Amino acid sequence: MSSTPPLSQGFGYGIVVGLGFAFAFGMILTTFVLKRYNYELQTSEMFSTAGRTVKSGLVASAVVSSWTWAATLLQSSAVAYQYGVSGPFWYASGATVQIILFATIAIELKRRAPNAHTFLEVIRARYGGVTHIVFMVFGIFTNILVTSMLLTGGSAVVTSLTGMPTAAACFLLPVGVVLYTMFGGIKATFLTDYAHTVVILIILLMFAFTAYATNENLGSPGKVFDLLVEASKRHPVEGNAGGSYLTMRSKEGAIFFVINIVGNFGTVFCDNGYYNKAIAASPVDALPGYIMGGLSWFAIPWLAATTMGLSALALESNPVFPTYPNRMAPADVTAGLVLPTAAVAMLGKGGAAAVLLLVFMAVTSAMSAELIAVSSIFTYDFYQTYFNPTASGKQLIYMSHTMVVGFAIAMAAWSTALHYIGISMGYLYLLMGVIISSAVLPATLTLMWSGQNWWAATLSPPLGFACSLTAWLVTAKKEGGELTVATTGANNPMLAGNVVALLSPLIFVPVLTFALGKQNYDWQSMKAIRKGDDHDLAAAANVDLERIPGEERRAIEAEVEEQAKLTKAARIARWLTAFLALALLVLWPMPMYGSGYVFSKKFFTGWVVVGILWMFCSAFCVGLYPLWEGRKTSTRTFKAIFGELMGRGMPSKQSMIVEGKGSDTPPEAVSEKVGKE
Numbered sequence: 001m002s003s004t005p006p007l008s009q010g011f012g013y014g015i016v017v018g019l020g021f022a023f024a025f026g027m028i029l030t031t032f033v034l035k036r037y038n039y040e041l042q043t044s045e046m047f048s049t050a051g052r053t054v055k056s057g058l059v060a061s062a063v064v065s066s067w068t069w070a071a072t073l074l075q076s077s078a079v080a081y082q083y084g085v086s087g088p089f090w091y092a093s094g095a096t097v098q099i100i101l102f103a104t105i106a107i108e109l110k111r112r113a114p115n116a117h118t119f120l121e122v123i124r125a126r127y128g129g130v131t132h133i134v135f136m137v138f139g140i141f142t143n144i145l146v147t148s149m150l151l152t153g154g155s156a157v158v159t160s161l162t163g164m165p166t167a168a169a170c171f172l173l174p175v176g177v178v179l180y181t182m183f184g185g186i187k188a189t190f191l192t193d194y195a196h197t198v199v200i201l202i203i204l205l206m207f208a209f210t211a212y213a214t215n216e217n218l219g220s221p222g223k224v225f226d227l228l229v230e231a232s233k234r235h236p237v238e239g240n241a242g243g244s245y246l247t248m249r250s251k252e253g254a255i256f257f258v259i260n261i262v263g264n265f266g267t268v269f270c271d272n273g274y275y276n277k278a279i280a281a282s283p284v285d286a287l288p289g290y291i292m293g294g295l296s297w298f299a300i301p302w303l304a305a306t307t308m309g310l311s312a313l314a315l316e317s318n319p320v321f322p323t324y325p326n327r328m329a330p331a332d333v334t335a336g337l338v339l340p341t342a343a344v345a346m347l348g349k350g351g352a353a354a355v356l357l358l359v360f361m362a363v364t365s366a367m368s369a370e371l372i373a374v375s376s377i378f379t380y381d382f383y384q385t386y387f388n389p390t391a392s393g394k395q396l397i398y399m400s401h402t403m404v405v406g407f408a409i410a411m412a413a414w415s416t417a418l419h420y421i422g423i424s425m426g427y428l429y430l431l432m433g434v435i436i437s438s439a440v441l442p443a444t445l446t447l448m449w450s451g452q453n454w455w456a457a458t459l460s461p462p463l464g465f466a467c468s469l470t471a472w473l474v475t476a477k478k479e480g481g482e483l484t485v486a487t488t489g490a491n492n493p494m495l496a497g498n499v500v501a502l503l504s505p506l507i508f509v510p511v512l513t514f515a516l517g518k519q520n521y522d523w524q525s526m527k528a529i530r531k532g533d534d535h536d537l538a539a540a541a542n543v544d545l546e547r548i549p550g551e552e553r554r555a556i557e558a559e560v561e562e563q564a565k566l567t568k569a570a571r572i573a574r575w576l577t578a579f580l581a582l583a584l585l586v587l588w589p590m591p592m593y594g595s596g597y598v599f600s601k602k603f604f605t606g607w608v609v610v611g612i613l614w615m616f617c618s619a620f621c622v623g624l625y626p627l628w629e630g631r632k633t634s635t636r637t638f639k640a641i642f643g644e645l646m647g648r649g650m651p652s653k654q655s656m657i658v659e660g661k662g663s664d665t666p667p668e669a670v671s672e673k674v675g676k677e
Helices: 009-037 044-050 055-068 070-083 086-112 119-127 129-162 166-214 219-234 250-267 271-279 284-314 332-335 337-386 393-421 425-448 454-480 490-503 504-515 537-539 558-587 589-595 601-629 631-645 655-662
Strands: none
Touching: 009 129, 009 166, 009 337, 009 631, 055 086, 055 271, 055 284, 055 337, 055 601, 070 086, 070 129, 070 250, 070 284, 070 332, 070 337, 070 631, 086 119, 086 250, 086 271, 086 284, 086 425, 086 558, 086 589, 119 129, 119 271, 119 337, 119 425, 119 601, 129 250, 129 271, 129 337, 129 393, 129 425, 129 454, 166 219, 166 284, 166 337, 166 393, 166 425, 166 454, 166 601, 219 284, 219 601, 250 490, 271 284, 271 337, 284 337, 284 558, 284 601, 332 337, 332 425, 337 393, 425 454, 425 490, 425 504, 454 490, 454 504, 490 504, 490 558, 558 589, 601 631
16 A cells, blocks of 8 residues: 555544444444343343344344455455456355355254254263363364454554554454444344445445446456456466466466365354354254355455456556555555555545445454354353353353453454564465364264264364474475465465365374274264253343243244254255355366466456346345345334334233234243233
8 A cells, every 4th residue: 555544543543433332332222122122131042142033134144244354355355466367266165165064064053952052062062071172272263363364454454544553453443343242142243244244245336336337447347357468468477377367277376265265164164153143043044044145245255356356456557556656565465455455546535435444344243253252152161161050141141241351352462463473364364274174074073973983073173283283384494494474374385284284184083983983972962951041130130031032932842843844954955055065166167277268358247247246146135135034023113112202102912912923023022021011
């Protein structure tokens, strides 16, 4: 970026602090409304699982939101700038597959452990304390890595656009998130995720139409194509077919693709945040929610990077480009500054403000998911399991709140330290698989295979971690001659470490299982996991616990019917996820990679149009569909608010039950307070 930021520091503080508090206030108000009119008491169960009643539309928007990190927008644009059109596709397909495959795990979790709060409880139920602690370490490592990436990437953009000190950005970005997460729990994160996702989609569509329709320097896919052809001649890309930016055949792009796939398996399958969303989804909504979310998310990095990364390449020979006449510095590219630089080149201060808003939304929505993930691990897996097995609902809520604040402060300090050491978001993005991916296979098999024994589950993650660290550092030393941030952050050492991390358990798990005897697990101890005891909170609020959503006792017939639906969903999930993974990783990209096809102008125009149409489909799935799904509850709530404002008082119990028929909030969710009218 140029030496003078396009926006003032005051503007930066206004967005980071002002908007953060505005969201916090909005969520606190929403939580109050839900409590008063929908009778959603903030119990420990409600805080961490939303009563297990969330519909598929909100699940999809929450998946999109928590998977749209700062890295999603910034790193994808950086690889587009480095490798051309292949970069955005490799980023999108290499990180969509995990979400779609996770749908299978989500269904198995609902089937095997209907009352779990975290995936670590499931591991403890099957293997006991030692394995539980091993996976707790990997789970928290995952949350630390993801939050570090959010804050380092987000703060780098805030600093480059406004000149705000990086340390201030690291500490102020989480403030609003902490407030609304504390007041609203996971339900608040679902609702803010929805709002954030809508804003992100609108801004990205605005950028796409600016670049490909209205901008005076670009203005059409054909013009962008011509400028990319010129850019390929000026500085051809080593390892790309014909040195062109307009081909899927890219050697470095393909290496990034493998690193991307491996690392993202770790951050989905070891991140308790995704299990939290699966747990919070109502049983029949988990599968459609995750499939819709995964496919909707694909368009975000694909179109964002195809627009902004390629626009940066097309405009860097133009005086409007902030670094003109020079190219962007490699350090700025890995710090994630391609997207803001392109936005400033296209739209000036307006573009800078839009990127600031975009990054703020991406960082805060994903961070709220991480805060809930860590607070539920510490509350249920650490505090309740090892310190206070008979904890009351009030104690569990207090612990959750304490951990939300504690983790946010610790991560702000840690991310500031990373900035001063010189570790960027791009470096962390490539590194994450090396550290956590060895836990993916044993964690998955805990829910998917009854044969995996204690030794395989407990020893595979640390053994895989040792192997991946060795592979990473040895390759870096051999290729670079010394161990520095630059040599360890190069593509080949990261590739070696990531692949060894994910694949080494393929050797350790079967060897340890068959050498020391299969387990033949019967799944019963997972079903024995109990919900938190919230009777004290319900008594204090003078509410019958069974009238709170998700807390009512259910007939055995209803549970049997639910299990039958989940078994059917599990079969569908396996076939559907296998097909989609094959389509996105092999059937679509590989023929274009293998043939070394260089895009024609017509093909490039079609490529862009498909991206924009896909983004509109995403906007429908995660923007409009959740509103349609929640229409009855929304209408009933607004009627109740309007009635009370007009002096008619609260609606009667009878009217609530009549209006609740067929709605998406069960009529049982009518509180004692109403009954006492």
